[in-house]
Amino acid sequence: MSGFEFNKLMAAFLTAALFAMVVGVISDMVYEPEHLEKNAYAIEGVATDAAAEAPKEVPFEVALASADPKAGAKVFARCTACHDDSKGGPNKVGPELWSVVGRPVASADGFAYSDALKGIGGEWTFEKLDHFLTKPASFAPGTKMSFAGLSKVEDRAAVIAYLNSQSDAPKEIPAAPAEGGAEGGEQPAAEQPAGEQPAAQQNAG
């Protein structure tokens, strides 16, 4: 091969390479393979509004679904001055709390409840305990429970999960409501208003 012919081959090769590069750059420009920051289309009623206005705190149901009863036992150390939580345990300054989740409000045998607590009615659900323990004096104005409250949702969820475990028949802790759900893009999720109760949801856990 002469030097001249070699140069011609080289030139042909470089031209081809240059052409390929230019095509590549142009196609990138045309197809813009950048990721959008948001979905280009909004799915109505799903998450967007809720996410914009969401408080920084995790919702109670979400905290409860992942609450650790063992962590709750530690939180309960702040309650033991006034409460016993063992089976058949005594009333102290406050009523005994064995199996309190699902128990009618103000129903421990032999404890003299305030009218405030007696007036609440119903039974202690997870949510009711959450509201009571956030600030007892607001939930039941005039209550005898002189305890400021647990301001952290994680603490409340943990201690409630712990109290739930202090029972012969702990209640099933509901699964956290699905949030966002952006992952499974194919799902026809539009029908369900955000924050709907997942009560019917069967959880294998």
Ligand code: HEC
């Ligand atoms: C200073 C004492 C005191 C402390 C501390 C205290 N409690 Fe109480 N608790 C009481 C009293 C007294 C009552 C009864 C209130 C009434 O009759 O108004 C009560 C009532 C309750 C009830 C309602 C029980 C029922 O039978 O209806 C629950 C649940 C409860 N406390 C949970 C807790 C938890 C959980 C903590 C710790 C985070 C705690 N308490 C800390 C004194 C206390």
